[in-house]
Amino acid sequence: MALTQPIPTLTGLGSLPATSHPLVQYRSLHPTFGADAFADFTTITQELVDEIKMGLAKYGVLVFRKTGLSDAKHVEMSHLFGDLDDIAPFVKGLGQENRLSSDFLFDVGNVNPDGTVMQPGGMRDLLLRCNNHFHADSAFNPRRAGISLLLAHELPPAGFGGDTEFADTRSAYKGLSEEQKEEINDWVVCNSQLNCRRNANIDDNGKLNPLLDTDEFDPMKHRFGKHKLVQTHEPSGRKNLYIAAHAHHVEGLPIEESQQKLNELLSHAGNPEYTLRVEWRDPGDLVIWDNTCTLHRSIPGTFAGKYKRDLRRTTVHDTSTQAWGLNGEGATWRSGLD
Numbered sequence: 401m402a403l404t405q406p407i408p409t410l411t412g413l414g415s416l417p418a419t420s421h422p423l424v425q426y427r428s429l430h431p432t433f434g435a436d437a438f439a440d441f442t443t444i445t446q447e448l449v450d451e452i453k454m455g456l457a458k459y460g461v462l463v464f465r466k467t468g469l470s471d472a473k474h475v476e477m478s479h480l481f482g483d484l485d486d487i488a489p490f491v492k493g494l495g496q497e498n499r500l501s502s503d504f505l506f507d508v509g510n511v512n513p514d515g516t517v518m519q520p521g522g523m524r525d526l527l528l529r530c531n532n533h534f535h536a537d538s539a540f541n542p543r544r545a546g547i548s549l550l551l552a553h554e555l556p557p558a559g560f561g562g563d564t565e566f567a568d569t570r571s572a573y574k575g576l577s578e579e580q581k582e583e584i585n586d587w588v589v590c591n592s593q594l595n596c597r598r599n600a601n602i603d604d605n606g607k608l609n610p611l612l613d614t615d616e617f618d619p620m621k622h623r624f625g626k627h628k629l630v631q632t633h634e635p636s637g638r639k640n641l642y643i644a645a646h647a648h649h650v651e652g653l654p655i656e657e658s659q660q661k662l663n664e665l666l667s668h669a670g671n672p673e674y675t676l677r678v679e680w681r682d683p684g685d686l687v688i689w690d691n692t693c694t695l696h697r698s699i700p701g702t703f704a705g706k707y708k709r710d711l712r713r714t715t716v717h718d719t720s721t722q723a724w725g726l727n728g729e730g731a732t733w734r735s736g737l738d
């Protein structure tokens with residue numbers, strides 16, 4: 401689909417560099433971030449990927465419809481974005497089975513290795529519930545994720561839910577009071593995937609699901625991915641609030657007190673004025689986002705246990721100067737496998 405309209409300028413965002421023959425066109429979805437994007441994926445080139453990256457620097461989230469991409473093309477294009485994270489350590493470390501054709505594809509849908517629909521209440525369902533809370537991919541690992549590319553393969557019928565919601569953390573930072581900005585400016589956050597997984601399985605009475613009430617799922621018994629809370633998002637030069645449901649505590653502050661403050665910040669970032677909901681419509685729909693200036697979460701729906709929601713993600717390692725946080729460049733451990 402070709403659009404001839406100029407790239408819109410959004411509130412608080414700069415304009416994209418003008419190119420004589422743009423390979424990507426945009427239509428904004430929200431006053432401060434997010435755009436429908438239009439490109440031809442028949443031939444995937446570095447030039448196309450570089451242009452998408454420019455769009456991401458501005459919009460943070462790009463929605464491409466009916467791309468026609470296969471698993472192989474998805475992975476091929478992702479390699480042009482940078483070094484990719486892979487699931488091999490988890491397959492090896494946890495004995496998980498990879499039903500997909502590549503270890504660069506993260507299986508974030510609800511399809512079991514045997515092809516059946518995952519049923520609610522099983523361990524894999526409990527662990528994936530973390531994805532229903534606002535997070536940035538791999539904030540818990542020593543090297544965090546930069547860009548994620550999520551491709552739809554099979555979707556529930558319309559009306560059964562399963563959207564993905566995004567939050568604009570650059571605008572969320574901007575929306576803090578000057579006192580808040582000063583208080584949090586030097587905070588280092590200790591992130592754990594286990595923290596998110598446990599919090600996603602606490603019932604209305606505050607009781608943790610016994611299946612996760614073990615040392616294996618105790619964040620304090622494993623390593624934390626440490627990252628600064630306030631950072632400059634280097635592709636845009638704007639300040640960003642790097643908060644996620646993985647955030648367990650602030651280094652050097654009492655745990656309970658800092659958890660309360662981190663929860664307040666996460667709740668602030670999820671304020672409706674900073675969020676955008678994306679509906680998955682067709683197989684081939686592709687959403688690309690920058691984890692270092694946005695958050696995302698999946699929205700539960702009545703499809704659960706009935707229909708497949710088969711979404712596959714590639715994850716590009718961050719290449720900014722903040723990529724390794726305070727974890728030591730080159731660290732090879734992975735959250736939950738240490």
Ligand SMILES: [Fe+2]
Nearest residue numbers: 531535536537
């Ligand atoms: Fe995610």
